[in-house]
Amino acid sequence: MDNCSSVFTPLLEKYYLSPMYGLEFAIGFIGNLVVVLGYIFCLPAWKSTNVYLFNLSVSDLIFLCTLPELSYNYAYNQKKFNSSLCVVNRYILHVNLYSSILFMMWDLEENGWTVCRDFASLGVPRVIMIYSIVLTITGYVIPLMGLFLSSQKMVSVLVKREETRGKSFQRPDNCSSFITPILERDYLSPMYGLEFTVGFIGNLVVVLGYIFCLPAWKSTNVYLFNLSVSDLIFLCTLPELSYNYAHNLKKFNTALCMINRYILHVNLYSSILFMMWVSVDRFLLLCHPQREHILLTLKAAVCITILNWIWVNAQIAPLIVFIIQDLEENGWTVCRDFASLGVAKVTLIYSIVLTVTGYVMPLVALFLASQKMVSVLVKRQEVLGTSFQRPVKIVRSAAIMFLLLYTPIHVMRNVRLASRLPELNLSRCMVDYINAAYIVTRPIGFAHSAINPVFYFLMTDSFKEALQDKWMQIKRVIMKAF
Numbered sequence: 001m002d003n004c005s006s007v008f009t010p011l012l013e014k015y016y017l018s019p020m021y022g023l024e025f026a027i028g029f030i031g032n033l034v035v036v037l038g039y040i041f042c043l044p045a046w047k048s049t050n051v052y053l054f055n056l057s058v059s060d061l062i063f064l065c066t067l068p069e070l071s072y073n074y075a076y077n078q079k080k081f082n083s084s085l086c087v088v089n090r091y092i093l094h095v096n097l098y099s100s101i102l103f104m105m106w107d108l109e110e111n112g113w114t115v116c117r118d119f120a121s122l123g124v125p126r127v128i129m130i131y132s133i134v135l136t137i138t139g140y141v142i143p144l145m146g147l148f149l150s151s152q153k154m155v156s157v158l159v160k161r162e163e164t165r166g167k168s169f170q171r172p173d174n175c176s177s178f179i180t181p182i183l184e185r186d187y188l189s190p191m192y193g194l195e196f197t198v199g200f201i202g203n204l205v206v207v208l209g210y211i212f213c214l215p216a217w218k219s220t221n222v223y224l225f226n227l228s229v230s231d232l233i234f235l236c237t238l239p240e241l242s243y244n245y246a247h248n249l250k251k252f253n254t255a256l257c258m259i260n261r262y263i264l265h266v267n268l269y270s271s272i273l274f275m276m277w278v279s280v281d282r283f284l285l286l287c288h289p290q291r292e293h294i295l296l297t298l299k300a301a302v303c304i305t306i307l308n309w310i311w312v313n314a315q316i317a318p319l320i321v322f323i324i325q326d327l328e329e330n331g332w333t334v335c336r337d338f339a340s341l342g343v344a345k346v347t348l349i350y351s352i353v354l355t356v357t358g359y360v361m362p363l364v365a366l367f368l369a370s371q372k373m374v375s376v377l378v379k380r381q382e383v384l385g386t387s388f389q390r391p392v393k394i395v396r397s398a399a400i401m402f403l404l405l406y407t408p409i410h411v412m413r414n415v416r417l418a419s420r421l422p423e424l425n426l427s428r429c430m431v432d433y434i435n436a437a438y439i440v441t442r443p444i445g446f447a448h449s450a451i452n453p454v455f456y457f458l459m460t461d462s463f464k465e466a467l468q469d470k471w472m473q474i475k476r477v478i479m480k481a482f
Helices: 005-041 048-064 067-075 083-097 101-110 125-165 179-212 219-235 238-246 254-287 298-329 344-384 389-419 428-446 448-459 461-481
Strands: none
Touching (some): 005 048, 179 219, 179 238, 179 448, 219 298, 238 254, 254 344, 254 448, 344 389, 389 428, 428 448
16 A cells, blocks of 8 residues: 555544643643743843743744644644645744745645644655755754754863862752652652553453353454453552652662563563564454364464563563662662663663563564555445455554554663763763653553453444443343342
């Protein structure tokens, strides 16, 4: 299928752009408004720096005011914009970066003043590309170089001043004393609590639904049941983590530390692996509707599930060794995260191998299965004239979910481990900033456990129908009792 934008673009616009723009508005608007009002009403004497910062905050504030409309339009897939709003919106957006109103006006004129397209979709590609390169150099590269050069000059001036006066003009080298505890208390703790609250009920309903409501199991149900059990067990570890981070408890029970970290990472890699097998199962079912393929049998699904658990446990086994070694070094009291364990170089090599085998390979398989499904469904659509897009959209949504949630945590985990390498000789402050960024990505990576129940209901109609039937039975019993 040559045109994939009909599936990918609307999904990304609705489930990524819309919430992200809304989040940026919610976070940025208050901060920039406080800054602007603070400069106007609270600062008695302005200096040159204040002028630049005030204009920067005004630019950001005006830009942020355009995001709610963009978020709404992407959420409801509204492609036709008011032409004036389109020009003003895109103008403000790019003036906030640099400027590009002329090309937008040409594009609106060509499209009858109705379709509002993004920068990269405007006009003649060659002309826009040349303009974009010039804009990137003049609007981004040159100012960025100026920023780095000025900071370098500041460093050299401060070093000379330190040598002369014997006084340090740099910030304290250890930033973790305030960054990490704040993030753990005010970000990790509530996020883990929220994920537990949202995910536990959904996964519990799914597990109980599979055990008590589904009369006949198929291969897909085996994978989804194991996935929900894995998520449910993982979610049960979050209240303890949330409590410890909220009260800044660094000393853990040794056994609890190992079990917690083991469950956390087994779930991380078993989830994407089981979802990969669900997508393969959906593809095989399209090719073999009568379930004559050996991998579509219940026995094969059980064997694959057992092999999955063995494979994931083999992947996580070295991590347990690293945790035990780290606990021994710290007197069996301090329980540290993956990226803070052991010798940085050894742990980094293991982390990269785990990223490739546990995340990249299953993700590629997930995307390939969805692509194969597309090619099969296109041929079937041409013959039967019926749309079969729903299963493809579900599988692709799962792939996009894992891509968006898993990529930040894997990238930042490896960056965090690399930052600990003595060869790089990074300052303590820089290492702490990288660690802070890694902390931010952790709840994002584990959010899949709260989202997965949506896919359980969408993947198989039989499970949804079985739950509805059971609910109707319970409802009738309650009605008779009263």
